[in-house]
Amino acid sequence: MDTWSKRILIVVTGFFWFSMYTYVPTLAPYAKQLGASYDMVGLIIGSYGFTQLILRIPMGVVSDAWGSRKMFVIGGIVIASLSGLGMWLLPAVGALLLFRALAGVAASTWVDYTVLYASYFPGNEAPKAIGFINAVTNLGQVAAMLAGGYVSQQMGMTAPFVLSAVFGGMGIILSLFVKEKRMPPKPVNTASLSEALRNDNLLRLSALAVILQIVTYVTVFGFLPMAAQALGANNFELGLLTTITMVPSIFSSAMSGSFFSKRFGERPTLVAGLFIMSVSCIVIPLTTSLSWLYFSQALGGFGRGLVLPLLMGLSIKNFPADKRSTAMGVFQAIYGLGMFGGPVLAGILSSTFGLAAGFWFTGIIGLVGTGLANWRRYLPLGETNSSRIA
Numbered sequence: 001m002d003t004w005s006k007r008i009l010i011v012v013t014g015f016f017w018f019s020m021y022t023y024v025p026t027l028a029p030y031a032k033q034l035g036a037s038y039d040m041v042g043l044i045i046g047s048y049g050f051t052q053l054i055l056r057i058p059m060g061v062v063s064d065a066w067g068s069r070k071m072f073v074i075g076g077i078v079i080a081s082l083s084g085l086g087m088w089l090l091p092a093v094g095a096l097l098l099f100r101a102l103a104g105v106a107a108s109t110w111v112d113y114t115v116l117y118a119s120y121f122p123g124n125e126a127p128k129a130i131g132f133i134n135a136v137t138n139l140g141q142v143a144a145m146l147a148g149g150y151v152s153q154q155m156g157m158t159a160p161f162v163l164s165a166v167f168g169g170m171g172i173i174l175s176l177f178v179k180e181k182r183m184p185p186k187p188v189n190t191a192s193l194s195e196a197l198r199n200d201n202l203l204r205l206s207a208l209a210v211i212l213q214i215v216t217y218v219t220v221f222g223f224l225p226m227a228a229q230a231l232g233a234n235n236f237e238l239g240l241l242t243t244i245t246m247v248p249s250i251f252s253s254a255m256s257g258s259f260f261s262k263r264f265g266e267r268p269t270l271v272a273g274l275f276i277m278s279v280s281c282i283v284i285p286l287t288t289s290l291s292w293l294y295f296s297q298a299l300g301g302f303g304r305g306l307v308l309p310l311l312m313g314l315s316i317k318n319f320p321a322d323k324r325s326t327a328m329g330v331f332q333a334i335y336g337l338g339m340f341g342g343p344v345l346a347g348i349l350s351s352t353f354g355l356a357a358g359f360w361f362t363g364i365i366g367l368v369g370t371g372l373a374n375w376r377r378y379l380p381l382g383e384t385n386s387s388r389i390a
Contacts, residue, residue: 060329149239
């Protein structure tokens with residue numbers, strides 16, 4: 001069952017993220033076209049993280065209690081499809097805010113995608129499994145943003161919403177065939193949640209993930225397309241830009257837990273990834289051509305791919321199987337702070353001081369995260385001498 005289930009879940013995962021990211025390259029410009037200010041654009045982008053902040057912990061706790069991940073996998077892709085459909089049917093700023101928030105509800109089920117896929121592997125291979133499914137996530141997002149940019153250029157800025165609904169529908173059908181090893185249902189146990197919330201290592205990893213998401217959702221999934229537009233990018237080139245930022249992360253995600261952290265150590269991998277993506281954010285306002293913007297953001301994507309799967313794998317590595325959804329729910333809910341707060345704050349700063357201020361502030365936050373990851377007293381990882389850095 002495991003091999004067949006892995007394959008189906010991988011395809012469903014690709015469709016799931018494709019459905020939610022076809023319109024990402026043009027979402028901020030489309031919102032501006034409908035009359036949204038920078039702060040409203042930040043709120044629309046951040047609403048995706050806000051609903052995850054609220055829902056990911058309850059979903060993780062309930063999933064552990066019910067002993068089932070499959071129903072959440074199906075529900076997530078149904079909601080993702082409805083979100084894209086709603087944005088297409090209702091072309092208004094308020095509708096974008098509502099349905100992008102609904103996409104965040106769908107993304108909250110990612111807890112169960114990752115835990116279900118990790119269940120097909122031995123416990124000590126959790127970072128490797130999550131690294132691979134994150135690579136598939138990035139592949140789905142890359143394909144979505146490239147396709148979304150193309151159909152937007154050819155058919156208008158609402159076409160990616162239709163594409164989202166169509167691929168979501170195909171994913172719904174496939175998700176019905178996902179298999180799982182169900183655990184016996186048990187009463188909702190807040191003790192597991194309390195244990196996760198008191199786990200210092202989980203909280204410290206989650207804080208680094210907040211910083212990671214601030215940088216990601218201010219740049220790639222936020223205001224980066226506006227910076228590209230200022231350099232003359234058309235809709236297809238916006239899709240190409242976000243694709244170029246994601247392609248390197250496919251490879252670095254797949255190799256983060258299976259190669260880089262084994263070869264160089266977990267801490268050096270985290271530090272390198274955070275530093276690269278932070279610098280790539282700082283240089284955005286200084287870039288004077290699309291080609292240099294492509295290059296800098298490709299490097300940033302490589303760094304991002306190193307960090308997220310490693311943080312995710314480490315967050316559940318030391319939790320038993322029946323508590324992993326709760327732990328992952330806590331981890332992903334906390335990093336929802338970055339997905340929500342980062343774009344909102346950057347939108348306010350951009351409205352007040354200009355777009356460059358938002359990027360520079362975000363890059364500095366990333367450098368703070370780099371320092372925290374390199375501080376052994378903040379993040380003890382049980383390293384051997386060979387995996388330490390000076």
